[in-house]
Amino acid sequence: MEHHYDCLVVGAGIVGLGHALAAQRAGLKVAVLDRDTRAAGASVRNFGFVTVTGQQEGITWRRARRSREIWAEIAGPAGIAIHHRGLLVCARRPEAMAVLEEFQATTMGDGCRLLRGRDLHDEAEGLRHDLVGALHSPHELRVESRYAVAQLTAWLAAEGVTFLPRMAAVTVETGRVTTPRGTLHAPHIVVCPGTDLASLFPDVIARRNITLCKLHMMRIADPGFAFSAAVMSDLGLVRYLGYAGSPSLPTLRARLEAEQGPWLADGIHLIAVQGADGSLVVGDSHHYADTPDPFQPREVDDRILAELSATLAVDAPEVIERWVGVYPSGPDVAFTEAPLPGVRLSMVTSGTGASTAFAIGEETIADLTGDAPPEHV
Numbered sequence: 039m040e041h042h043y044d045c046l047v048v049g050a051g052i053v054g055l056g057h058a059l060a061a062q063r064a065g066l067k068v069a070v071l072d073r074d075t076r077a078a079g080a081s082v083r084n085f086g087f088v089t090v091t092g093q094q095e096g097i098t099w100r101r102a103r104r105s106r107e108i109w110a111e112i113a114g115p116a117g118i119a120i121h122h123r124g125l126l127v128c129a130r131r132p133e134a135m136a137v138l139e140e141f142q143a144t145t146m147g148d149g150c151r152l153l154r155g156r157d158l159h160d161e162a163e164g165l166r167h168d169l170v171g172a173l174h175s176p177h178e179l180r181v182e183s184r185y186a187v188a189q190l191t192a193w194l195a196a197e198g199v200t201f202l203p204r205m206a207a208v209t210v211e212t213g214r215v216t217t218p219r220g221t222l223h224a225p226h227i228v229v230c231p232g233t234d235l236a237s238l239f240p241d242v243i244a245r246r247n248i249t250l251c252k253l254h255m256m257r258i259a260d261p262g263f264a265f266s267a268a269v270m271s272d273l274g275l276v277r278y279l280g281y282a283g284s285p286s287l288p289t290l291r292a293r294l295e296a297e298q299g300p301w302l303a304d305g306i307h308l309i310a311v312q313g314a315d316g317s318l319v320v321g322d323s324h325h326y327a328d329t330p331d332p333f334q335p336r337e338v339d340d341r342i343l344a345e346l347s348a349t350l351a352v353d354a355p356e357v358i359e360r361w362v363g364v365y366p367s368g369p370d371v372a373f374t375e376a377p378l379p380g381v382r383l384s385m386v387t388s389g390t391g392a393s394t395a396f397a398i399g400e401e402t403i404a405d406l407t408g409d410a411p412p413e414h415v
């Protein structure tokens with residue numbers, strides 16, 4: 039095994055891969071180590087929904103736009119299929135439509151269109167006819183993460199990045215990473231530990247008030263219609279920070295509290311995306327704990343399915359797969375810190391890693407190598 043690199047990345051999830059890509063593009067000799075034999079955490083359990091519209095205004099939104107550009111650039115060479123381009127945020131209530139109208143009038147609404155009646159149903163099959171309307175955003179992409187992360191890993195390996203599976207980083211110091219199988223050396227080290235809050239730099243993580251968030255996810259059999267954009271509904275507007283500035287949001291929230299209190303208590307919002315075989319990935323819920331329980335109570339899934347049936351014409355969704363995913367969660371959307379010279383700890387502490395990791399990787403690598411910050415900063 040080679041022991042000397044220009045850049046070592048701990049963690050082969052999407053945040054680690056984002057850093058590996060940026061480092062490889064900067065001309066560095068890169069190795070990525072992971073304690074697992076393949077990424078099996080949040081990065082493959084998610085929707086693969088590269089979301090721009092709805093991201094918090096400012097750096098998160100700009101990172102999402104940049105990351106979306108990078109996904110679009112690498113998808114072809116890496117053999118990654120793009121299943122959706124765009125997003126339909128469906129309004130079930132007039133109050134939600136008011137939020138969408140206000141959002142569309144902002145800078146972040148650039149390129150987005152409001153759709154009602156016939157226009158809406160011409161845009162997408164399978165939407166319920168009692169929807170008030172929708173906002174169509176052209177910015178999003180959707181990949182099937184369970185394949186895309188493996189394809190991205192294989193492509194990076196073909197481009198010269200070394201992957202060191204089943205290799206746990208036990209200690210990280212300036213210039214070196216100690217593993218049970220030997221010491222690796224590099225002037226630049228990036229730690230992307232996902233949900234491991236205990237092994238590396240636990241004090242930094244504790245100071246950031248990071249906990250974990252558990253999400254319920256399901257795959258639904260092909261409903262018999264195809265849609266080209268990801269679908270969301272009213273509940274997403276009160277969760278996604280990008281809509282926070284909308285004057286009508288408190289009115290929508292009050293109506294949701296009156297009509298869908300249990301959904302809000304479970305942190306449910308609807309995302310539905312479709313894969314090549316027609317099946318839908320549908321979720322999700324949000325339950326926070328330092329050690330989330332591993333269980334998936336049926337009533338939470340049933341609420342998610344009820345929201346699906348209230349938005350799409352899928353009256354009896356057939357669930358063909360269920361799983362839970364966990365991501366780190368904290369007051370910051372994401373953070374990168376320098377616990378030691380030449381070392382960065384990079385964590386996405388919200389459910390946005392598939393949408394922002396590539397841009398964060400560019401920022402961290404430019405910072406480590408002393409290059410100018412990327413344009414999106």
Ligand SMILES: Cc1cc2nc3c(=O)[nH]c(=O)nc-3n(C[C@H](O)[C@H](O)[C@H](O)COP(=O)(O)OP(=O)(O)OC[C@H]3O[C@@H](n4cnc5c(N)ncnc54)[C@H](O)[C@@H]3O)c2cc1C
Pocket residue numbers: 048049050051052053054071072073074076077078079080081082083084085086087088089205206207208230231232233234237238253254255322362363364365385386388389390391392393394
């Ligand atoms: C159900 C679900 C749905 C989501 N949907 C979306 C979505 O549609 N769009 C979006 O943008 N985001 C979404 N997210 C969020 C996104 O998936 C995460 O932000 C992202 O995957 C985090 O990536 P990561 O690389 O930090 O973590 P992970 O994927 O957890 O990877 C971390 C890796 O680090 C390794 N590791 C940790 N410590 C060590 C160590 N000491 N030594 C060696 N290896 C180590 C682990 O083995 C693991 O492989 C979702 C998340 C979940 C759970």
